[in-house]
Amino acid sequence: MNAILTDDGTEIFYKDWGTGRPVVLSHGWPLHSDSWEAQQRQLAEAGHRVIAHDRRGHGRSTQTWDGNDMDTYADDLACLLTTLDLYEVTLVGFSTGGGEVVRYLSRHGSERVRKLVLVSAVPPMMLRTDDNPDGLPVGVFDDLRAGEGRIQSVVATGLILEEVAGHAWCAVDGGAAEDDRAGVSAGVVAGPDRFDDR
Numbered sequence: 001m002n003a004i005l006t007d008d009g010t011e012i013f014y015k016d017w018g019t020g021r022p023v024v025l026s027h028g029w030p031l032h033s034d035s036w037e038a039q040q041r042q043l044a045e046a047g048h049r050v051i052a053h054d055r056r057g058h059g060r061s062t063q064t065w066d067g068n069d070m071d072t073y074a075d076d077l078a079c080l081l082t083t084l085d086l087y088e089v090t091l092v093g094f095s096t097g098g099g100e101v102v103r104y105l106s107r108h109g110s111e112r113v114r115k116l117v118l119v120s121a122v123p124p125m126m127l128r129t130d131d132n133p134d135g136l137p138v139g140v141f142d143d144l145r146a147g148e149g150r151i152q153s154v155v156a157t158g159l160i161l162e163e164v165a166g167h168a169w170c171a172v173d174g175g176a177a178e179d180d181r182a183g184v185s186a187g188v189v190a191g192p193d194r195f196d197d198r
Helices: 033-045 069-085 096-108 139-145 154-166 174-181
Strands: 003-007 011-017 021-028 051-052 089-094 114-120
Touching: 003 069, 011 033, 021 033, 021 069, 021 096, 033 051, 051 069, 051 089, 069 096, 089 096, 096 114
Parallel strands: 021 051, 021 089, 089 114
Antiparallel strands: 003 011, 011 051
């Protein structure tokens, strides 16, 4: 299994396909790297080295109690880029992954980064506040937190359908929804209270 070890002992699983200029794909909550497989394959076939990782608390990475916040996610991404000695990277962040890649740039700079792509990303933050009037009301997050007591896959599948509906790269029907469930595996600790992280 491909994995790096962070300073706090967390194993971060990753897939590393193809050769060429690197593209690093950062998934949304509650997904993991498998959610990128179609894009990862297409990019690798087009001549790129494509890395998709499972963020801590998701998929095959360590299910951590601590560190499920944007700063630590960004530091884990920095560890991945450093360990794999990646430069001229195109960072692609979807949803929570968008927050991860933006926070990476603010904490670690752009020395290793060539381009940044945000897809339905959370930055600057999702919570509506006086200084972020376009954010979502806190009740949306309260409902997500309350949903943690239900079967997680049901909650996650509903979120996936809402997240991907209308995107050109994903036709949502019964089959697509079923396929997406394979990419759902965030631990409860890495759950919705992280959406309103500043």
